[in-house]
Amino acid sequence: MATEQGLRERKKQRTRELIVQRAMALFDERGFEHVTIAEIAAAADIAPRTFFGYFPSKEDVVFHDFDVFFASLRERLAARAEGESTLDALRDWLAQMLAGMDHESPAEQCRRRVIVASPALQAHDRELITRFERELAHGMAADLGEPEDSLRVRMVVAAAAAALQELERVFDKDAGLPEDPMAVIDEVFVFVRGGVEALRESAPRHPGVTS
Amino acid sequence: MATEQGLRERKKQRTRELIVQRAMALFDERGFEHVTIAEIAAAADIAPRTFFGYFPSKEDVVFHDFDVFFASLRERLAARAEGESTLDALRDWLAQMLAGMDHESPAEQCRRRVIVASPALQAHDRELITRFERELAHGMAADLGEPEDSLRVRMVVAAAAAALQELERVFDKDAGLPEDPMAVIDEVFVFVRGGVEALRESAPRHPGVTS
DNA sequence: GTGCAAATCTGCAACCTCTGCATTTTTGCA
């Protein structure tokens, strides 16, 4: 399999992790915008130019693992059972994410701290949320029988995305979880389903494929 | 009053408008990222350094008038009548915006074209939407009797903001309006109210101020 | 009209992110 990819790959991975680790420490200490690529490179024992072989931009260091995150969501949405709605699948996926991740780990706490302290990173975060919305919109559109860029799809997805952000925030509050995270998620679903239901009752349905 | 602010102010305003006008033309022609500050400055007959006296960044030229936009919203929300919800006020404000603005003007069309063609500008647009959400969150929180960063507030506001984006999109579709814009807005409100109602039924209410 | 102070404009130097390109070093493997 691809587990053992040779020494070369492993070393590259180690370097990548080292960059992340050292960079995050610096960001946390001085703030994202007050750390230069040159400093990160020095801290990670690489040439400044080499940094860009690992990450396309400074921001991407902070969000280094979001690719697998998205991949996991996409997979889950694609593999959903017959009769399972996109919303159901999303809920299930979120539950698994919550269970399988240590949100109290120093690294995660550090990440949140760094993001909260930097406008640029918050902007980048929003971009990623948008990507998250796009993933959802695909399945949601099929569920509702509407085009991906329709208003209904957009609203539902935006509300769901707000939940994601809220989850991030829940973990920020000092220490323990003031609420059961899953309860937070369920609240989102009550809201979204209530909204969708109201739409269904009010408007018969869109013209659809006409013209 | 402040209508006549002297020659100095007027000249500054004229220069500002000239920058916007010339810059937008260039953006439209070549794409936002393929126009440099130096070129904008040359086109507007100012020194490159002077550009930054008028706009803090290249992006801000495109969104030059959003300040008044936000100010108008804030004002409307602050001045709402007794018993009028934030949602109602928002709807009213949107209706006025729709009526009072020529969305088919060349300048507006150009702006939309430029934004759609540039990832950087779309990102900036999202930032502004976030600001829009913050404005709303304030009043919405009071309405719902919850903190501004609560999940419910966040969701409602996110859904409403999705409507704004959708409106932009509605005007993009080639020429005429395929739908009555106000009908689009009303759909949003049906959704949001349905969601809020569902929440009210399911959960009694939050603990509130308790620890 | 003259002159002064404040507001503007401008040029300069510098910092930073990010890219392309050519060169050198390292690594995997025969």
Add this chain to the structure above:
DNA sequence: TGCAAAAATGCAGAGGTTGCAGATTTGCAC
């Protein structure tokens, strides 16, 4: 041990953005 691919590096440069100091323009009082 040697070769080819991969990775790291150095260099030069474009472009956005800022701070600073000097030159210009403007508003206004005299």
